[in-house]
Amino acid sequence: MVQKRAAVLQVLQESEGHLQADEIYKRVKDYYPKMVLATVYNNLHALTESGHIRHIRTMSGADFYDKTPTPHEHALCTVCGKLIDADLCDFAEMLQKSTTLPIVSYDLILHTVCPDCNDKA
Amino acid sequence: MVQKRAAVLQVLQESEGHLQADEIYKRVKDYYPKMVLATVYNNLHALTESGHIRHIRTMSGADFYDKTPTPHEHALCTVCGKLIDADLCDFAEMLQKSTTLPIVSYDLILHTVCPDCNDKA
DNA sequence: CCCTCCTTTTAGAACTATTCTAAAAAGAGT
DNA sequence: ACTCTTTTTAGAATAGTTCTAAAAGGAGGG
Secondary structure (H helix, E strand, O other), X not given: OOHHHHHHHXXXXXXXXXXXXXXXXXXXXXXXXXOOHHHHHHHHHHHHHOOOOEEEEXXXXXXXXXXXXXXXXEEEEOOOOOEEEOOOOOHHHHHHHOOOOOEEEEEEEEEEOOHHHHHHO | OOHHHHHHHHHXXXXXXXXXXXXXXXXXXXXXXXXXXXXXXXXXHHHHHOOOOEEEEXXXXXXXXXXXXXXXXEEEEOOOOOEEEOOOOXXXXXXXXXXXXXXXXXXXXXXXXXXXXXXXX
């Protein structure tokens, strides 16, 4: 029984989808006030390793953890800083067609204004 | 006369195109052995600000400086770790067509095997 | 039960690339 | 030469993450 790992996973799964380590830490402390940040990192690594979640690093150095491990693209809101999903249809194929380099994988993050912030404007 | 800034720029311009700060520091010390790393960073910021060079951060956290400031895409070789240019034709338009989110800008880095490493294999 | 082994957790130190600070030095303009 | 601004320096500080070694916890066998 790996309670703390389960708690880390649960916090992420019950979230909006994309959280940073310190936010996960804050939320998981509601259940386990004594938990230490290193444990959160341990478990985030383990969960990433086992394919339950996905690790996303932005160019500005912010690390997010994504409750959806399957491949999809992301966008970062320039107004509120939230990371949201941005499913781009047939992006991988389109990308490979536009270059002769063999594409092993790619890191893409769009900078956008998310619908929430757009509505407020 | 801003000798050290010019030296930083020159080192980058005479390079293969994409260098990390510590590599620039090493090379520029051949001209100015007493230069300090903070000066390299100062000047890299200033040169980025003035549009002479471009700052590229990869998802793994490595910061590269690019002697070509005009927009173009990049690829990171999974074998040797070098950052190379990867011009993708009409990428920006293509990207905007595939989503309804307004694209302010984007960060894209392909992971590839560069021609050099491919030849060696 | 109890022993052993393996995994998880903890506390806190360490790390590393970058940034900050305050003072010294250098340059430019008058 | 004087003043003002920019550049450079040395070294401390920062921040997010990782490492370390020890302690705790849990699983399974005897």
